[in-house]
Amino acid sequence: MTSPFAAFVIEPNALFTSLICLATAFVLGVAIGLERQWRQRSAGLRTNVLVAVGAAAFVDLGLRSAGAEGSVRVISYVVSGIGFLGAGVIMKDGTQVRGLNTAATLWASAAVGAFAGARLPAEAALVTLFVLAGNTLLRPLVEFVDRRPMRPGETEALYRVHVTVPAEQVAFARDLLFDELERHHYPIREIETLAQGKDSVELAAVLVPSRANEADLDAIVDHLARHDEVISATWTVSTTS
Structure with missing residues:
Protein backbone atom coordinates (compact mmCIF):
# COMPACT_ATOMS: atom_id res chain seq x y z
CA MET A 1 0.00 0.00 0.00
CA THR A 2 1.39 3.36 -1.01
CA SER A 3 1.80 5.87 1.80
CA PRO A 4 -0.23 9.09 1.39
CA PHE A 5 2.91 10.98 2.32
CA ALA A 6 5.02 9.42 -0.45
CA ALA A 7 4.59 12.49 -2.66
CA PHE A 8 5.86 14.79 0.09
CA VAL A 9 9.58 14.46 -0.49
CA ILE A 10 11.91 17.02 1.02
CA GLU A 11 14.93 17.73 -1.11
CA PRO A 12 17.63 19.15 1.16
CA ASN A 13 19.51 20.98 -1.61
CA ALA A 14 16.37 22.62 -3.00
CA LEU A 15 15.22 23.49 0.51
CA PHE A 16 18.55 25.10 1.32
CA THR A 17 18.40 27.10 -1.92
CA SER A 18 14.92 28.35 -1.04
CA LEU A 19 16.17 29.26 2.42
CA ILE A 20 18.96 31.36 0.92
CA CYS A 21 16.52 33.07 -1.47
CA LEU A 22 14.02 33.91 1.27
CA ALA A 23 16.72 34.99 3.71
CA THR A 24 18.22 37.30 1.09
CA ALA A 25 14.81 38.85 0.41
CA PHE A 26 14.20 39.18 4.15
CA VAL A 27 17.50 40.95 4.90
CA LEU A 28 17.22 43.30 1.94
CA GLY A 29 13.55 43.96 2.72
CA VAL A 30 14.61 44.92 6.24
CA ALA A 31 17.14 47.39 4.81
CA ILE A 32 14.47 49.10 2.70
CA GLY A 33 11.72 48.88 5.31
CA LEU A 34 13.88 50.23 8.14
CA GLU A 35 14.47 53.46 6.27
CA ARG A 36 10.73 53.76 5.62
CA GLN A 37 9.90 52.98 9.27
CA TRP A 38 12.44 55.55 10.45
CA ARG A 39 10.60 58.23 8.45
CA GLN A 40 7.23 57.03 9.78
CA ARG A 41 5.80 56.08 6.39
CA SER A 42 2.54 54.13 6.16
CA ALA A 43 4.30 51.13 4.60
CA GLY A 44 7.21 50.52 6.94
CA LEU A 45 9.47 47.69 8.03
CA ARG A 46 7.07 44.76 8.14
CA THR A 47 5.24 45.68 4.94
CA ASN A 48 8.39 45.98 2.84
CA VAL A 49 9.82 42.77 4.29
CA LEU A 50 6.62 40.86 3.54
CA VAL A 51 6.45 42.23 -0.01
CA ALA A 52 10.07 41.23 -0.69
CA VAL A 53 9.74 37.79 0.91
CA GLY A 54 6.40 37.13 -0.78
CA ALA A 55 7.77 38.02 -4.20
CA ALA A 56 10.81 35.83 -3.60
CA ALA A 57 8.61 32.90 -2.49
CA PHE A 58 6.39 33.09 -5.57
CA VAL A 59 9.31 33.37 -7.99
CA ASP A 60 11.12 30.52 -6.22
CA LEU A 61 7.98 28.39 -6.44
CA GLY A 62 7.57 29.14 -10.15
CA LEU A 63 11.22 28.33 -10.80
CA ARG A 64 11.07 25.03 -8.92
CA SER A 65 7.76 23.89 -10.37
CA ALA A 66 8.06 25.00 -14.02
CA GLY A 67 11.64 26.12 -14.53
CA ALA A 68 12.68 29.39 -16.10
CA GLU A 69 9.45 29.71 -18.07
CA GLY A 70 7.39 29.34 -14.90
CA SER A 71 9.43 31.94 -13.05
CA VAL A 72 8.96 34.43 -15.89
CA ARG A 73 5.18 33.99 -15.72
CA VAL A 74 5.20 34.43 -11.94
CA ILE A 75 7.35 37.56 -12.18
CA SER A 76 4.88 39.11 -14.63
CA TYR A 77 2.07 38.42 -12.15
CA VAL A 78 4.11 39.88 -9.28
CA VAL A 79 4.75 43.06 -11.27
CA SER A 80 1.04 43.58 -12.02
CA GLY A 81 -0.23 42.31 -8.67
CA ILE A 82 1.96 44.60 -6.58
CA GLY A 83 0.29 47.51 -8.35
CA PHE A 84 -2.96 46.77 -6.52
CA LEU A 85 -1.12 46.82 -3.19
CA GLY A 86 0.56 50.09 -4.09
CA ALA A 87 -2.76 51.64 -5.08
CA GLY A 88 -3.98 51.04 -1.54
CA VAL A 89 -1.43 53.45 -0.07
CA ILE A 90 -2.06 56.27 -2.56
CA MET A 91 -4.49 58.88 -1.28
CA LYS A 92 -5.84 62.08 -2.81
CA ASP A 93 -6.06 64.96 -0.36
CA GLY A 94 -7.70 67.86 -2.19
CA THR A 95 -5.34 68.72 -5.03
CA GLN A 96 -2.46 66.82 -3.43
CA VAL A 97 -1.70 63.15 -4.09
CA ARG A 98 0.06 61.36 -1.24
CA GLY A 99 1.68 57.94 -1.01
CA LEU A 100 3.25 57.76 -4.47
CA ASN A 101 6.75 57.33 -3.06
CA THR A 102 5.54 54.65 -0.65
CA ALA A 103 3.82 52.77 -3.48
CA ALA A 104 6.94 53.00 -5.63
CA THR A 105 9.06 51.68 -2.75
CA LEU A 106 6.75 48.69 -2.34
CA TRP A 107 7.05 48.02 -6.06
CA ALA A 108 10.85 48.18 -5.78
CA SER A 109 10.77 45.83 -2.75
CA ALA A 110 8.90 43.33 -4.90
CA ALA A 111 11.64 43.65 -7.53
CA VAL A 112 14.24 42.92 -4.85
CA GLY A 113 12.30 39.84 -3.81
CA ALA A 114 11.91 38.70 -7.41
CA PHE A 115 15.67 38.91 -7.95
CA ALA A 116 16.27 36.98 -4.74
CA GLY A 117 13.74 34.31 -5.70
CA ALA A 118 15.37 33.98 -9.12
CA ARG A 119 18.72 33.09 -7.48
CA LEU A 120 20.26 36.48 -8.25
CA PRO A 121 21.25 37.80 -4.80
CA ALA A 122 23.90 40.21 -6.09
CA GLU A 123 21.36 41.88 -8.36
CA ALA A 124 18.85 41.98 -5.51
CA ALA A 125 21.41 43.75 -3.32
CA LEU A 126 22.19 46.18 -6.13
CA VAL A 127 18.51 47.09 -6.54
CA THR A 128 18.29 47.59 -2.76
CA LEU A 129 21.21 50.01 -2.84
CA PHE A 130 19.56 52.06 -5.57
CA VAL A 131 16.22 52.08 -3.72
CA LEU A 132 17.91 53.29 -0.53
CA ALA A 133 19.84 55.89 -2.51
CA GLY A 134 16.63 57.14 -4.09
CA ASN A 135 14.90 57.46 -0.72
CA THR A 136 17.85 59.02 1.16
CA LEU A 137 20.53 60.59 -1.02
CA LEU A 138 18.03 62.35 -3.27
CA ARG A 139 16.12 63.95 -0.37
CA PRO A 140 18.41 67.03 -0.11
CA LEU A 141 18.09 67.60 -3.86
CA VAL A 142 14.28 67.31 -3.69
CA GLU A 143 14.14 69.73 -0.75
CA PHE A 144 16.39 72.19 -2.58
CA VAL A 145 14.18 72.15 -5.68
CA ASP A 146 10.99 72.44 -3.59
CA ARG A 147 12.34 75.49 -1.72
CA ARG A 148 12.99 77.40 -4.93
CA PRO A 149 10.30 79.96 -5.75
CA MET A 150 8.24 78.80 -8.67
CA ARG A 151 8.71 80.91 -11.78
Whole structure:
Protein backbone atom coordinates (compact mmCIF):
# COMPACT_ATOMS: atom_id res chain seq x y z
CA MET A 1 0.00 0.00 0.00
CA THR A 2 1.39 3.36 -1.01
CA SER A 3 1.80 5.87 1.80
CA PRO A 4 -0.23 9.09 1.39
CA PHE A 5 2.91 10.98 2.32
CA ALA A 6 5.02 9.42 -0.45
CA ALA A 7 4.59 12.49 -2.66
CA PHE A 8 5.86 14.79 0.09
CA VAL A 9 9.58 14.46 -0.49
CA ILE A 10 11.91 17.02 1.02
CA GLU A 11 14.93 17.73 -1.11
CA PRO A 12 17.63 19.15 1.16
CA ASN A 13 19.51 20.98 -1.61
CA ALA A 14 16.37 22.62 -3.00
CA LEU A 15 15.22 23.49 0.51
CA PHE A 16 18.55 25.10 1.32
CA THR A 17 18.40 27.10 -1.92
CA SER A 18 14.92 28.35 -1.04
CA LEU A 19 16.17 29.26 2.42
CA ILE A 20 18.96 31.36 0.92
CA CYS A 21 16.52 33.07 -1.47
CA LEU A 22 14.02 33.91 1.27
CA ALA A 23 16.72 34.99 3.71
CA THR A 24 18.22 37.30 1.09
CA ALA A 25 14.81 38.85 0.41
CA PHE A 26 14.20 39.18 4.15
CA VAL A 27 17.50 40.95 4.90
CA LEU A 28 17.22 43.30 1.94
CA GLY A 29 13.55 43.96 2.72
CA VAL A 30 14.61 44.92 6.24
CA ALA A 31 17.14 47.39 4.81
CA ILE A 32 14.47 49.10 2.70
CA GLY A 33 11.72 48.88 5.31
CA LEU A 34 13.88 50.23 8.14
CA GLU A 35 14.47 53.46 6.27
CA ARG A 36 10.73 53.76 5.62
CA GLN A 37 9.90 52.98 9.27
CA TRP A 38 12.44 55.55 10.45
CA ARG A 39 10.60 58.23 8.45
CA GLN A 40 7.23 57.03 9.78
CA ARG A 41 5.80 56.08 6.39
CA SER A 42 2.54 54.13 6.16
CA ALA A 43 4.30 51.13 4.60
CA GLY A 44 7.21 50.52 6.94
CA LEU A 45 9.47 47.69 8.03
CA ARG A 46 7.07 44.76 8.14
CA THR A 47 5.24 45.68 4.94
CA ASN A 48 8.39 45.98 2.84
CA VAL A 49 9.82 42.77 4.29
CA LEU A 50 6.62 40.86 3.54
CA VAL A 51 6.45 42.23 -0.01
CA ALA A 52 10.07 41.23 -0.69
CA VAL A 53 9.74 37.79 0.91
CA GLY A 54 6.40 37.13 -0.78
CA ALA A 55 7.77 38.02 -4.20
CA ALA A 56 10.81 35.83 -3.60
CA ALA A 57 8.61 32.90 -2.49
CA PHE A 58 6.39 33.09 -5.57
CA VAL A 59 9.31 33.37 -7.99
CA ASP A 60 11.12 30.52 -6.22
CA LEU A 61 7.98 28.39 -6.44
CA GLY A 62 7.57 29.14 -10.15
CA LEU A 63 11.22 28.33 -10.80
CA ARG A 64 11.07 25.03 -8.92
CA SER A 65 7.76 23.89 -10.37
CA ALA A 66 8.06 25.00 -14.02
CA GLY A 67 11.64 26.12 -14.53
CA ALA A 68 12.68 29.39 -16.10
CA GLU A 69 9.45 29.71 -18.07
CA GLY A 70 7.39 29.34 -14.90
CA SER A 71 9.43 31.94 -13.05
CA VAL A 72 8.96 34.43 -15.89
CA ARG A 73 5.18 33.99 -15.72
CA VAL A 74 5.20 34.43 -11.94
CA ILE A 75 7.35 37.56 -12.18
CA SER A 76 4.88 39.11 -14.63
CA TYR A 77 2.07 38.42 -12.15
CA VAL A 78 4.11 39.88 -9.28
CA VAL A 79 4.75 43.06 -11.27
CA SER A 80 1.04 43.58 -12.02
CA GLY A 81 -0.23 42.31 -8.67
CA ILE A 82 1.96 44.60 -6.58
CA GLY A 83 0.29 47.51 -8.35
CA PHE A 84 -2.96 46.77 -6.52
CA LEU A 85 -1.12 46.82 -3.19
CA GLY A 86 0.56 50.09 -4.09
CA ALA A 87 -2.76 51.64 -5.08
CA GLY A 88 -3.98 51.04 -1.54
CA VAL A 89 -1.43 53.45 -0.07
CA ILE A 90 -2.06 56.27 -2.56
CA MET A 91 -4.49 58.88 -1.28
CA LYS A 92 -5.84 62.08 -2.81
CA ASP A 93 -6.06 64.96 -0.36
CA GLY A 94 -7.70 67.86 -2.19
CA THR A 95 -5.34 68.72 -5.03
CA GLN A 96 -2.46 66.82 -3.43
CA VAL A 97 -1.70 63.15 -4.09
CA ARG A 98 0.06 61.36 -1.24
CA GLY A 99 1.68 57.94 -1.01
CA LEU A 100 3.25 57.76 -4.47
CA ASN A 101 6.75 57.33 -3.06
CA THR A 102 5.54 54.65 -0.65
CA ALA A 103 3.82 52.77 -3.48
CA ALA A 104 6.94 53.00 -5.63
CA THR A 105 9.06 51.68 -2.75
CA LEU A 106 6.75 48.69 -2.34
CA TRP A 107 7.05 48.02 -6.06
CA ALA A 108 10.85 48.18 -5.78
CA SER A 109 10.77 45.83 -2.75
CA ALA A 110 8.90 43.33 -4.90
CA ALA A 111 11.64 43.65 -7.53
CA VAL A 112 14.24 42.92 -4.85
CA GLY A 113 12.30 39.84 -3.81
CA ALA A 114 11.91 38.70 -7.41
CA PHE A 115 15.67 38.91 -7.95
CA ALA A 116 16.27 36.98 -4.74
CA GLY A 117 13.74 34.31 -5.70
CA ALA A 118 15.37 33.98 -9.12
CA ARG A 119 18.72 33.09 -7.48
CA LEU A 120 20.26 36.48 -8.25
CA PRO A 121 21.25 37.80 -4.80
CA ALA A 122 23.90 40.21 -6.09
CA GLU A 123 21.36 41.88 -8.36
CA ALA A 124 18.85 41.98 -5.51
CA ALA A 125 21.41 43.75 -3.32
CA LEU A 126 22.19 46.18 -6.13
CA VAL A 127 18.51 47.09 -6.54
CA THR A 128 18.29 47.59 -2.76
CA LEU A 129 21.21 50.01 -2.84
CA PHE A 130 19.56 52.06 -5.57
CA VAL A 131 16.22 52.08 -3.72
CA LEU A 132 17.91 53.29 -0.53
CA ALA A 133 19.84 55.89 -2.51
CA GLY A 134 16.63 57.14 -4.09
CA ASN A 135 14.90 57.46 -0.72
CA THR A 136 17.85 59.02 1.16
CA LEU A 137 20.53 60.59 -1.02
CA LEU A 138 18.03 62.35 -3.27
CA ARG A 139 16.12 63.95 -0.37
CA PRO A 140 18.41 67.03 -0.11
CA LEU A 141 18.09 67.60 -3.86
CA VAL A 142 14.28 67.31 -3.69
CA GLU A 143 14.14 69.73 -0.75
CA PHE A 144 16.39 72.19 -2.58
CA VAL A 145 14.18 72.15 -5.68
CA ASP A 146 10.99 72.44 -3.59
CA ARG A 147 12.34 75.49 -1.72
CA ARG A 148 12.99 77.40 -4.93
CA PRO A 149 10.30 79.96 -5.75
CA MET A 150 8.24 78.80 -8.67
CA ARG A 151 8.71 80.91 -11.78
CA PRO A 152 5.86 80.68 -14.27
CA GLY A 153 8.18 80.58 -17.28
CA GLU A 154 10.07 77.54 -15.98
CA THR A 155 7.30 75.03 -15.41
CA GLU A 156 4.10 73.62 -16.78
CA ALA A 157 1.57 75.43 -14.65
CA LEU A 158 -2.09 76.16 -14.10
CA TYR A 159 -3.01 79.85 -14.17
CA ARG A 160 -6.10 81.35 -12.57
CA VAL A 161 -7.37 84.92 -12.67
CA HIS A 162 -9.48 85.69 -9.58
CA VAL A 163 -12.14 88.33 -9.08
CA THR A 164 -14.29 88.98 -6.04
CA VAL A 165 -17.58 90.75 -6.68
CA PRO A 166 -20.86 91.40 -4.86
CA ALA A 167 -23.17 88.38 -4.97
CA GLU A 168 -25.56 90.09 -7.39
CA GLN A 169 -22.75 90.82 -9.89
CA VAL A 170 -21.72 87.21 -10.65
CA ALA A 171 -23.03 87.24 -14.23
CA PHE A 172 -21.30 90.57 -14.88
CA ALA A 173 -18.02 89.19 -13.47
CA ARG A 174 -18.15 86.14 -15.75
CA ASP A 175 -18.65 88.30 -18.82
CA LEU A 176 -15.91 90.66 -17.65
CA LEU A 177 -13.41 87.80 -17.24
CA PHE A 178 -14.21 86.41 -20.68
CA ASP A 179 -13.92 89.80 -22.38
CA GLU A 180 -10.73 90.88 -20.61
CA LEU A 181 -8.85 87.61 -21.12
CA GLU A 182 -10.01 87.25 -24.71
CA ARG A 183 -8.74 90.75 -25.41
CA HIS A 184 -5.27 89.63 -24.28
CA HIS A 185 -5.56 86.36 -26.24
CA TYR A 186 -5.78 84.08 -23.20
CA PRO A 187 -8.60 81.55 -23.76
CA ILE A 188 -10.46 80.29 -20.70
CA ARG A 189 -10.83 76.59 -19.91
CA GLU A 190 -13.51 77.15 -17.25
CA ILE A 191 -14.68 79.56 -14.58
CA GLU A 192 -14.75 78.19 -11.04
CA THR A 193 -16.66 79.49 -8.04
CA LEU A 194 -14.09 79.36 -5.24
CA ALA A 195 -16.04 81.06 -2.46
CA GLN A 196 -19.62 82.15 -2.11
CA GLY A 197 -21.00 84.16 0.77
CA LYS A 198 -24.04 86.29 1.46
CA ASP A 199 -22.36 89.48 0.30
CA SER A 200 -19.64 88.43 -2.15
CA VAL A 201 -18.54 85.71 -4.54
CA GLU A 202 -15.01 84.82 -5.66
CA LEU A 203 -14.64 83.52 -9.22
CA ALA A 204 -11.52 82.13 -10.84
CA ALA A 205 -10.98 81.83 -14.58
CA VAL A 206 -8.74 78.84 -15.38
CA LEU A 207 -6.59 79.61 -18.41
CA VAL A 208 -5.96 77.12 -21.20
CA PRO A 209 -2.23 77.86 -21.77
CA SER A 210 0.32 76.25 -19.46
CA ARG A 211 2.60 79.29 -19.78
CA ALA A 212 1.65 82.95 -19.46
CA ASN A 213 3.37 86.30 -19.29
CA GLU A 214 3.44 87.80 -15.79
CA ALA A 215 3.25 91.35 -17.15
CA ASP A 216 0.11 90.47 -19.12
CA LEU A 217 -1.56 88.95 -16.06
CA ASP A 218 -0.62 91.96 -13.92
CA ALA A 219 -2.16 94.26 -16.52
CA ILE A 220 -5.31 92.13 -16.70
CA VAL A 221 -5.96 92.11 -12.96
CA ASP A 222 -5.12 95.81 -12.72
CA HIS A 223 -7.73 96.58 -15.37
CA LEU A 224 -10.27 94.28 -13.70
CA ALA A 225 -9.76 95.96 -10.33
CA ARG A 226 -10.64 99.38 -11.81
CA HIS A 227 -14.27 98.38 -12.32
CA ASP A 228 -16.52 99.64 -9.58
CA GLU A 229 -18.31 96.29 -9.39
CA VAL A 230 -15.07 94.40 -8.61
CA ILE A 231 -14.05 94.19 -4.96
CA SER A 232 -10.63 92.68 -5.67
CA ALA A 233 -8.70 91.00 -8.49
CA THR A 234 -5.55 88.90 -8.55
CA TRP A 235 -3.95 85.95 -10.32
CA THR A 236 -2.32 82.75 -9.08
CA VAL A 237 -0.24 79.97 -10.57
CA SER A 238 0.13 76.38 -9.40
CA THR A 239 1.91 73.34 -10.77
CA THR A 240 -0.11 70.88 -12.80
CA SER A 241 -0.55 67.35 -11.43
